[in-house]
Amino acid sequence: MKLIATSNSATETLTATTVNDGAISVGISSCLLGNEVRYNGGHSHSKLCTRVLAEHFNFRSFCPEVATGLGVPRPTLRLVGDPDSPRMVFSNDQQQDVTDRFKQAVTPMLGALAQLDGYILMKNSPSCGLERVKVYQANGHPHTQRTMGLFTQALKERYPDLPIEEEGRLNDDRLRENFILRVYAHHHFRMQVDGQLSLGRLMAFHRDYKYVLMAHNQREYRALGRLLAQASAGQLTELRDQYHHRFMQAIAKPASRRNHCNVLLHIFGYLKRSVQQQARHQILNLIERYRLGEVNLATPLAMLEHYVQLHGSDYIRAQRYLQPYPARLGLANRL
Ligand code: SF4
Incomplete structure (x- = not known):
């Protein structure tokens, strides 16, 4: 594994940061790799990511706020308004709504993430948070309902079956194991099935993952088997999408x-x-x-x-x- 310097410029925002030949590509919030891209010019270096997981993953780092051209350092951002459809503003000047600018900067980057097998995000950020991100009311108090950051929302909409986890949760042994299991399963599916789609390859994948599925959800293991057995070769693409979605859902929680x-x-x-x-x-x-x-x-x-x-x-x-x-x-x- 070797480390490659990352750029903070808005024009070069998605960076291959670690290189392991033949390893799996995983996206990551740039600040977790120690890049000084936070609002205050600091970082949120994760030793778990750079010392352990970097041995196995090629990290592709991205800072959506830098990509938006907000600079480093910059005023802090927050989400405001309706928790189901929040807007992003500067905390010190809520008249400055950067939602559309942010989305315009992030959307083109999403297309470059199709080869990823997972994503690790920084918690609590109005951009990168996976859950529990505060949305503020007009009176300055946060709603009780929490949400995810705007980048995470866009990422999940574009890649609903991509394994995504917050870095902090990876310190939990069971959550870490489950995330890494899902990353490898996602990778195996892309390599074994997507590369040369056929009913036979789907069935071979299902056969090889039999006991992984059974450890997580026996009922879904049997249901997915019936789905493949009853399939006709004419609906392969829909079948693959349906199988993949249900498979990733079935293993989304740690096995008991x-x-x-x-x-x-x-x-x-x-x-x-x-x-x-x-x-x-x-x-x-x-x-x-x-x-x-x-x-x-x-x-x-x-x-x-x-x-x-x-x-x-x-x-x-x-x-x-x-x-x-x-x-x-x-x-x-x-x-
Ligand atoms: S949490 Fe996301 S937006 Fe904030 S500094 Fe890290 S990578 Fe950038």
Whole structure:
């Protein structure tokens, strides 16, 4: 991984900031990479992003307020008016409405984000916040209803299935694991299915993600299987869009310990006949200890994966559940 200097100029606002050959591209609020683009000339450097995730992702940084040409430093901005359709103004001069200017600057940039597999945003910002952003009333008090920043709104409208998360929430082990799982699943779908769309490729993707889906939502796993089984080859594009949307929704929340146990036992079922009794007892014991919270998910998973590699069929070895993202991220160690 190497770091590349970013530009703060309004004409060069979307920047490839880290380069890992063959890595996944993820968008990020520019200030999180330590770029001094905040209203006061400071930054909001995230060590998690620059020291851990940058090893795996090519970050594409963007500051929508700089892209709007508001300069650094600049007066702070706030959202005002109707929380369902807020306007963006300067906090110290609410007559200066920059909403249209902001949208005009951001819209052309959105087209350049089609190859991204995720986006990490800075919390609370009227531009980049994902939720809980204040919208002020005419009397100067915020509404109880909170919203998302204007850039985030535009991003979600254009790419409704893109995994998006706030940097602060990534400090939660389960939310971090879920976000990274979704980023890799989004990437695998683009590579395996979008590149050469066919019903066979959609079915192969569904097959490989069977146990990931089951860990998150068994009912949706079965419903998506029926959707593919009943499909005709003539509606491929709509089918892909529908499948992708429902798949990303199905894995949008962390899987429960109970569901993980269920999946581990299913995978164990493939080894019953080929693994000796002592090893079978060890595997079951580890799954039970995981169920009780005595060991983390990585412990039974590593054991199962070992035996799947030795004795499993091609079908079970290809299951993404066993390695949904690089093991060195250490995510299952914290579940
Ligand atoms: S939160 Fe967004 S708009 Fe604000 S400085 Fe960071 S990148 Fe720029």
